[in-house]
Amino acid sequence: MREHVTSERRRGTVRDLRRDNRSVLLWSLYFDQPCTRQELSQATGLSPASVSNVVRELIEEGVVAEAGAVDSDGGRPRVLLRMNRDYGYVIGVDVGETRVRVELFDLAMNERARADYPLDPREHGVTTIVERILEGLSAVLADADVDASAVLGVGIGVPGVVEQGDEVLVHGQTYGWDAVPLERLLRSGTDLPLHIDNGANTMGRAEMWFGAGRGAQHAVVCLIGSGVGASIIAHGRTHRGSTSSAGEWGHTTVVVGGRGCRCGAAGCLEAYVGAEAVLDRYGRTPGQDEESALAALLDAAARGVDDATHVLDETALYLGVGLADLINLFNPERIILGGWAGLLLGERLLPAIRDAAQQNSLKHAFTSTSIELGRLGPEAVALGAATLPIELFLNGAPLSVADRRRSAG
Amino acid sequence: MREHVTSERRRGTVRDLRRDNRSVLLWSLYFDQPCTRQELSQATGLSPASVSNVVRELIEEGVVAEAGAVDSDGGRPRVLLRMNRDYGYVIGVDVGETRVRVELFDLAMNERARADYPLDPREHGVTTIVERILEGLSAVLADADVDASAVLGVGIGVPGVVEQGDEVLVHGQTYGWDAVPLERLLRSGTDLPLHIDNGANTMGRAEMWFGAGRGAQHAVVCLIGSGVGASIIAHGRTHRGSTSSAGEWGHTTVVVGGRGCRCGAAGCLEAYVGAEAVLDRYGRTPGQDEESALAALLDAAARGVDDATHVLDETALYLGVGLADLINLFNPERIILGGWAGLLLGERLLPAIRDAAQQNSLKHAFTSTSIELGRLGPEAVALGAATLPIELFLNGAPLSVADRRRSAG
DNA sequence: GGGCTTAATTAATGACGTGATTTAACCTCG
DNA sequence: CGAGGTTAAATCACGTCATTAATTAAGCCC
Numbered sequence: 020m021r022e023h024v025t026s027e028r029r030r031g032t033v034r035d036l037r038r039d040n041r042s043v044l045l046w047s048l049y050f051d052q053p054c055t056r057q058e059l060s061q062a063t064g065l066s067p068a069s070v071s072n073v074v075r076e077l078i079e080e081g082v083v084a085e086a087g088a089v090d091s092d093g094g095r096p097r098v099l100l101r102m103n104r105d106y107g108y109v110i111g112v113d114v115g116e117t118r119v120r121v122e123l124f125d126l127a128m129n130e131r132a133r134a135d136y137p138l139d140p141r142e143h144g145v146t147t148i149v150e151r152i153l154e155g156l157s158a159v160l161a162d163a164d165v166d167a168s169a170v171l172g173v174g175i176g177v178p179g180v181v182e183q184g185d186e187v188l189v190h191g192q193t194y195g196w197d198a199v200p201l202e203r204l205l206r207s208g209t210d211l212p213l214h215i216d217n218g219a220n221t222m223g224r225a226e227m228w229f230g231a232g233r234g235a236q237h238a239v240v241c242l243i244g245s246g247v248g249a250s251i252i253a254h255g256r257t258h259r260g261s262t263s264s265a266g267e268w269g270h271t272t273v274v275v276g277g278r279g280c281r282c283g284a285a286g287c288l289e290a291y292v293g294a295e296a297v298l299d300r301y302g303r304t305p306g307q308d309e310e311s312a313l314a315a316l317l318d319a320a321a322r323g324v325d326d327a328t329h330v331l332d333e334t335a336l337y338l339g340v341g342l343a344d345l346i347n348l349f350n351p352e353r354i355i356l357g358g359w360a361g362l363l364l365g366e367r368l369l370p371a372i373r374d375a376a377q378q379n380s381l382k383h384a385f386t387s388t389s390i391e392l393g394r395l396g397p398e399a400v401a402l403g404a405a406t407l408p409i410e411l412f413l414n415g416a417p418l419s420v421a422d423r424r425r426s427a428g
Numbered sequence: 429m430r431e432h433v434t435s436e437r438r439r440g441t442v443r444d445l446r447r448d449n450r451s452v453l454l455w456s457l458y459f460d461q462p463c464t465r466q467e468l469s470q471a472t473g474l475s476p477a478s479v480s481n482v483v484r485e486l487i488e489e490g491v492v493a494e495a496g497a498v499d500s501d502g503g504r505p506r507v508l509l510r511m512n513r514d515y516g517y518v519i520g521v522d523v524g525e526t527r528v529r530v531e532l533f534d535l536a537m538n539e540r541a542r543a544d545y546p547l548d549p550r551e552h553g554v555t556t557i558v559e560r561i562l563e564g565l566s567a568v569l570a571d572a573d574v575d576a577s578a579v580l581g582v583g584i585g586v587p588g589v590v591e592q593g594d595e596v597l598v599h600g601q602t603y604g605w606d607a608v609p610l611e612r613l614l615r616s617g618t619d620l621p622l623h624i625d626n627g628a629n630t631m632g633r634a635e636m637w638f639g640a641g642r643g644a645q646h647a648v649v650c651l652i653g654s655g656v657g658a659s660i661i662a663h664g665r666t667h668r669g670s671t672s673s674a675g676e677w678g679h680t681t682v683v684v685g686g687r688g689c690r691c692g693a694a695g696c697l698e699a700y701v702g703a704e705a706v707l708d709r710y711g712r713t714p715g716q717d718e719e720s721a722l723a724a725l726l727d728a729a730a731r732g733v734d735d736a737t738h739v740l741d742e743t744a745l746y747l748g749v750g751l752a753d754l755i756n757l758f759n760p761e762r763i764i765l766g767g768w769a770g771l772l773l774g775e776r777l778l779p780a781i782r783d784a785a786q787q788n789s790l791k792h793a794f795t796s797t798s799i800e801l802g803r804l805g806p807e808a809v810a811l812g813a814a815t816l817p818i819e820l821f822l823n824g825a826p827l828s829v830a831d832r833r834r835s836a837g
Numbered sequence: 838g839g840g841c842t843t844a845a846t847t848a849a850t851g852a853c854g855t856g857a858t859t860t861a862a863c864c865t866c867g
Numbered sequence: 868c869g870a871g872g873t874t875a876a877a878t879c880a881c882g883t884c885a886t887t888a889a890t891t892a893a894g895c896c897c
Contacts, residue, residue, distance in 0.1 A: 030473045036445045067844085071846060072885085190792055263759070340681045350669025387673075445853070500863060505864095
């Protein structure tokens, strides 16, 4: 049943129509730069006249700029259009388990400045994190010599469930955060528009916008690190569910009554294919540097060590089963395997994983799914977070307070 | 990334705007009859003037009718509006494993005629089914004395994956159908608009529109019969995935290397909680009347027979695990348990199932999910199928060929 | 440099939603 | 029973928008 509520609905006036048209035009241009008015007309279905009008407006605003022309063979040459990279900036924040990273991008997602703050593993207190983020915001703005009023927004990827609502709450299992009002806490130190989301989701966004997910409408981005998560994209949009906690693929059960998981349940996928679990099954004690330990395991298997091979074979099986579940339930056109451990494992095990997925999924759905590795690496959490304000901007969100100040001045 | 393609997009003209507004108004009215213009104005966010205009149009077309007025205490009384039930009719078809049922409804979903055709289990040939359906269409039209030109469309629920596309193809594992062009075959015998979908999905639609799912935006309708399926509803719309085969919950793996499933894989949920599997685990040979066999099992457990209790306890566990997976992945606000076996089992096991689901899902997501029994019974497949043309109608789809003929005459 | 070709803009038109205004419908109270 | 009051709904005037058709711009070619 279609939502026939007014809440999320943009009212049906002729002005909203314009905003929508402007928006589809911007989206089209953003992902297909540079391009001509004609191409935009074709891509959006708008008449050339309307494209002209909207583009003129956008140029006047400084959002779009002309950029040369294509050669013609006997006619007025088409003028190329592109986004004005410096119309505004966005900031992406990656709150990870070992560091806080703040990056400033222009509209074309070129990195303009970066600030890193390593975190003492024992020091995941909310205040510390908030301080680091605020510090990072000032730092990147100063570094790139960008005024705060030119920032469209700040996207923040955090580990844990992010409950969107009147007040954004973060439930971070890893940090022991319980209903932390992160937005409100940050609000004391900045006026910038804030967008907070799960790090797995922002990572997924990055792959969808710029990585292995480009062009897909239905996809699942699987993230395997120490733990396991996923970002589900349906109809091109992140599926968040009713309380924004969808995508907890890692705690899907693959063996009823199986290995214990840190979530308290048994037989979770994470208890088999998360890096911590893989190493545990290999007999390694936790707490070390998981990244090199996993590399060592892969190395051992490459050298033919039986134990290692066995663990990896099993890992491929469980992972394949987990992917098969996604295929059966969602019928995505693409599955992207990412996260530092996912990339490491996938590089070696992808064929075996694909096999296992095929064995455990229905033919029709499997055939129409491709399983690929992510292209961006785990660095992309901040990049993906920064796409949050970009999305709002392309959708024609009203300018931020800071922006209004600027356009008034 | 948002779809910025023109294909699915309704062009951005001012006329499309009107169609959209008309559509939200119709949806609002359809699910809240009777109601006044003022209420519609509030519900849709449209100005009273626009509501007046659109409603006048709808009344002129005969889609909507005035129906009395509410009492007033000193002012012009508000006029009540309702859909004109007899503006048009829809037909729902349930192609089941044991029968073909064809039902004709008016716009308010009152049944006006019905035709049943039992199927010889050995006779699931495509031609037979097509014949029965076509026969049924004529029969219900004759019975209800309705002219074909007044039929908005026919929805057909079939068991198996339905691949939407230029040519609708049905892959029916149960029937041994492989890429059957059902629509084309039916086309030889009727001009009515046809909408073919998986029976689980149509059943799910029925629950969402008129049953336990009313009002929910994110839900999963689980169907347990001999086999197991599900219909996933995200943002109020059935999630079909990239090739329309989403929702195959039954072949999700709950035990790697577990019981063999008829799909060829091992450890599928269906191999534990489908009626056939439950009976098998209870030591009953297949092929009998599963419905009474399952009832007998429940009866035995009620009398305290250990074997029976044990099988049911296990069933609740596996089912709960299966539901927990859905909760973790989708974070739905509601899960609805249906299908003949689901209802039978659920009636007795719901508390145990809820328990198991809680044990195996993350707290945040579980807390915001309610697990309920379906309200409509397995009879609702045809009803749900009939909502397919209703949806198109409410969305303002152009009139069918037959309708155009009518409105021209 | 005239004629041709194609791109982009402008003008004319029609449709729409909205707020303001008017008409309609009903009540209450004298 | 009719005037005044009250609320609903229809109508009007206006501004906005996208579209088509016509016009202008900007380059090619011989």
